[in-house]
Amino acid sequence: MRKILVLGGTAWLGSEIARQLVANGxxxxxxxxxxxxxxxxxxxFVQADRYSPDAYAAVADQSWDDVVELSYEPVLVRGAIDALAEKAKHWTLVSSVSVYASNSDAGADESAPLLDPADLDDYGQAKVAAEQASLEALGRRLLVIRPGLIAGPGDGSDRFGYWVGRFALAQDGPVLSPVAESRAVQVIDVEDLAAFIVKAGEDDLTGVINATGDHHALADVLALAAEVAGFAGDRMVVADEWLLRHDVHYWAGPRSLPLWLPEADAAFAQRNNAAFHAAGGGLQDLRRTMQRCLDFERRLGLDRERRSGLSRAEELNLLDQLPR
Ligand SMILES: NC(=O)c1ccc[n+]([C@@H]2O[C@H](COP(=O)([O-])OP(=O)(O)OC[C@H]3O[C@@H](n4cnc5c(N)ncnc54)[C@H](OP(=O)(O)O)[C@@H]3O)[C@@H](O)[C@H]2O)c1
Structure with missing residues (x-):
């Protein structure tokens, strides 16, 4: 029986990893x-605040087959390494594809240049600092997982679920959409990501891996979301310039159209995932992810206040302003 320490395990991805590890025995x-x-x-469960000096006292005198680190705060990452690196056979750091310096090279793999970690308040740069500190201390025992956008029930960012939830809410009414034919989406289901992390630890995999899905055209993803939601209205496709002029934001956050990326950042959703597949990473059918997201959206309420996306009122107001 392997002994695994999950640094985290109470939030979305971490608890799915811990759940699958338990199921794995x-x-x-x-x-x-x-x-x-x-x-x-x-x-x-060990309750501890990792900012406190004795945070790891209850676990630091034991040996671990794998430590799974979910934090990207360099202070926490370094504290854990100092306390636990000598006790760990294998260490898995959950990083992100946000570490890459450029999003303009479609198909770039794990060797692409990284951001300079000068500003640790920046998410991507903090992840780079966490990777560097981990590599320095753990060397060949380290596996760095760089997930792309994660999807599935439990997503607190409200991004991927926006579209299927919006189509379900609008039903016969129109839905505002960016130009989607030429754009890509790359997403990994939280279940698949957790399964890969469990398997990679078992296989003693080390190095760096982009853990992300295959590319899909945004138009296909929106069509699938509409179908799963039983949407019978029109998708009103609007040019980027119009959306930006009307204060609609890219990608995430309030008043955004989730998954919509600037053309210059198109490669953010076209990372190379060959190493993930070669290491045995599996991807479930996107339709299943979409259906699970819809069930989750319905449970939360389709017209709730969202962290990402337009409210239905904002969307209807924008649709009203479209030239006829
Ligand atoms: N969402 C995406 O699309 C996406 C994409 C790429 C990568 N990622 C990465 O995937 C991972 C997601 O992890 P997650 O879903 O499990 O959520 P998370 O919110 O990033 O997890 C943070 C974990 O650390 C714990 N924690 C935070 N501060 C702490 C402290 N001071 N002391 C002790 N524990 C502390 C939290 O638990 P408590 O609050 O209970 O202490 C929680 O379990 C992150 O590394 C994220 O950067 C996400």
Missing amino acids: DAVTCLARGDSGGSPIGAA
Whole structure:
């Protein structure tokens, strides 16, 4: 039986990893404050604030077959390394494709240049600093996983679920859409990502891997979302310039159209995932992810206040302003 320490395990991805590790028969301990939720049934929970000097006291005198690090705050990452690196056979750092310096080279692989980690308040740069600190301390015991956009029930960012939720809410009414034919989406289901992290640890995989899905045209993803939602209205396709002029934002956050990327950043959704596939990474059918996202959106409420996307009122107001 493997002994795994999950640094986190109470939030979205971390709890799915811990749940799958338990299901795999591993002995799992999650260390977190508990502010984000509980750890999954079957995992031991150590409550600790990683900013406190004795945060790792309860786990640092044990040996671990794998430590799974979910934080990107360099202070927390370094603290964990100092306390635990000598006790770990294998270490998995969950990083991000946001570490890359450029999003203009479609198909770029893991060797592409990284951001300069000068500003640790910047998400991508902090992830680079976390990767560098981990590599320095752990060397060939380290696996760096760089996920692309993660999708599935439980996503607190409200990005991927926006479209299927919006089509379900609008039903026969129109839905505002960016130009989608020439754009790409690359997404990995939270279940598939967790399964890959579990398998990679078991296989003692090291190095760096982009853990992300295959590319799909945004238009195909929107068509699938509409179909899954039973949408019978029109998708009103609007040019980028019009959307930007009307204060609609790219990608995420309030008053945005999720998954819509500037043309210059198109390669953000076209990362090379050959290493992921070669290492045995599996991807479920996007339709299943979409259906699970719709179920989740319905549970939360289709017309709720969202972290990402347009409210239906904002969208109808914008549709009203379209030239006829
Ligand atoms: N969402 C995406 O599309 C996407 C894409 C690429 C990469 N990623 C990466 O995927 C990972 C997602 O992880 P996640 O979903 O499990 O959520 P998360 O919110 O990033 O997880 C943070 C974990 O650390 C714990 N934590 C935070 N501060 C702490 C402290 N001071 N002391 C102890 N524990 C602390 C939290 O638990 P408590 O609050 O209970 O303490 C939580 O379990 C992240 O590394 C993220 O950067 C996400």
